[in-house]
Amino acid sequence: MPKVLISDKMSPKAAEIFRARGVEVHEKPGLTKDELLAIIGDYDGLAIRSATKVTKEVLAAATNLKVVGRAGIGVDNVDVPGASARGVVVMNTPFGNSITTAEHAIALMFALARQLPEADASTQAGKWEKNRFMGVEVTGKTLGLIGAGNIGSIVADRALGLKMRVMAYDPFLTPERAQDLGIEKASLDDVLARADFITLHTPLTDSTRNILSRENLAKTKKGVRIVNCARGGLIDEAALKDLLDSGHIAGAALDVFVEEPAEKSPLFGTPNFISTPHLGASTTEAQVNVAIQVAEQMADFLISGGVTNALNMPSLSAEEAPRLKPYMALAEELGSLVGQLVSEEVRGVTVEVEGAAAELNMKPITAAVLAGLMRQHSDTVNMVNAPHLARERNIDVAEVRHEREIDYHTLVRVTVRTPEGERSVAGTLFGNVIPRLVEIFGIKVEADLKGSMLYVVNEDKPGFIGRLGTTLGEASVNIGTFHLGRRAAGGEAIVLLSVDEPVTEPLMWTICRLPGVRTVKSLNF
Structure with missing residues (x-):
């Protein structure tokens, strides 16, 4: 029976789901680092929120760990490259708190537009400063999204319902998707120059860090109001304060900060600045949703091999996993065979599928080939870290799907490129279940491996x-x-x-x- 540790406070629904699915679960929120290190080696899975830090040291001690599940979106507290290198799947739940986070962004936008926190504090202090708090309507204003993924698209939908015009900067937003959403696809400079409100909905990566830098903040339309419920580090906080003080930016609302908990910040006390303590996902519904999702995802993986919302492995639904299992076994055997037979440096790998295999999700098949191939270099290789090891060795990986008549019901071919030329092996499935080699380096031969x-x-x-x-x-x-x-x-x-x-x-x-x-x-x- 797989064992899972829940190391952060989480809805009891998660533990209920694990137990119902046949997974032993221990709930131990609030562990110290040393306490976690002492017991993590006993577990196959680790379910966390934002408090537990899955560091290189923790991963080194987690000798049996197969999956880390983050109940939420951000995985800043997980060493994802380190987990990948050790063959540990890292999952998150990107949709469980999407509506909650989008609604919080809309709430902060209204709070900025009508100066609600200041008006509330003034009124409860016994003042009646009706003339002091002159707000603005959102109707007819332009909302600029930085990031139009799951949360950004929900914000766009709500804003359109408020009769706002919506434009979005997102390198992955296609014109067709923008049309479906009813928004304008725009460059970052266009968003900065034209938007009356700007909301951020992008993960923190090397390309998005400080996307609202001092230079970009200076490009914004005078009187703009900015909301960030995504990640700390997307905005230059010192520059934001300066532009608030100067009046160029009319207001800003942050739910996230570069350093959290944000017990000190130069922005605190700045006029027209609103802050909340990372409440984007803090609703009863969201807490239950992400707990349920992370438990279901981790249980699927540990029981049936299904992979959902993984950051370092191709997705593989629980329904697909049983069907793909024999193909993955065949692919791993072929990768292992060619890896053992070829003594030269492998510079490239091509995985080709034909027949029934061509109708399947190809990513897990390719990962299985690489696992078999790379196992010649390390005993701890699996489908998670094999692609990572291949990239480290600058091995080019290609996938080819053929739709043509063949002699077999299904065929998987693995070709490696070396300084001496190409070498190829191929295999099929007997009875759709049993892996069978049918060709080695151009020579027909049938064998079980x-x-x-x-x-x-x-x-x-x-x-x-x-x-x-x-x-x-x-x-x-x-x-x-x-x-x-x-x-x-x-x-x-x-x-x-x-x-x-x-x-x-x-x-x-x-x-x-x-x-x-x-x-x-x-x-x-």
Whole structure:
């Protein structure tokens, strides 16, 4: 039974779902770093919110960890590259708090437009400063979105309902999607120059860090009001204060800060500035939603292999996983075979699928090929870190999907590019379940890839098979299966056989000295 640790305060619905799905779960919120390090090695999964820091040190201690699930969107508290290198899947729940966060952005926009916090404080202080708080309408104003993904699109929908004009800067926003949303796709400079309100809805990355820098803030329309419920670090906070003080920016509302908890900030006390303590996802509904989603996602992965909302692995639904499982097993065996047979540096890998395989999600198949291939370099390789290791080694990876008539119901071909040329192996599934090799380096051969095997390239001449069998027999090596293939009569031939125990190095050298032998390799699957 898989074991999951919930290390942050989370809705009890999460634990209920884990238990109902057959996952042992322990709820231990508020652990110190040392306490977490002492127990994390016992768990297959770690469910967190924002308090737990999944650092390199934690990952090193998490010897059995397979998945980290973040109940929420941001994974700033997770060392995602470190997790990838260790083969740990990192998931988040990008949709569970989308509506809540979008509504908070709209609420802050209204608060800025009508100076609600200041008016409330003044009124409760016994003042009646009706003439002091002159607001603006949002109707007819232009809202500029920086980021038009899931949350940004919800904000756009709500703003259109308020009769605002909406424009958006998002490099991934297609003209078709913008048209569907009823908004204008624009450049960042256009948004800065024309928007009366600007809201940010983008993750914090190297390309978005300080996207509202001092220079860009200076480009904004005079009197603009800015709302950030996304991530701290998207706005230069010192520059924002200066432009608020100067009056160029009419108001700003931040729910997120560069440093959190934000107990001190130069913005605090600035006129026309509103702050909230990272409340974007803080509604009862959102807390329950993200807890349910992270538990369902992690349980799917640990029980059936389904992958949803992973940041470092291709998605694979719980429904797809059983169907793809035999194809992934075949792909991993082919990757392992070519990795063991090719001794030169691998510079590129091409994965081709035909027949039934061409109708499937190809990403997990490719990841499985890379896992088999890269396992020759590390014992801890899996489908999560194999693509990461391939990138580290500058291995170019390509995918090709064929729609053509073939001899087999399905076919997966793996081709590696080396300084000496290309090498290719191919396989199929018997009965849609059993992986079967059908080709090695252009030579037709049918074989199961299991356990210890011996691969021999030889000249196709009479008597060789007998000499090979005799040599193995004299060494007390029992042959399980025996498979043959050749390019042409009298030309290059191969022998692929399974043995009950690995062939020793001295025996390998004995086989190498047999007449006609060109190559001998011991394989293991």
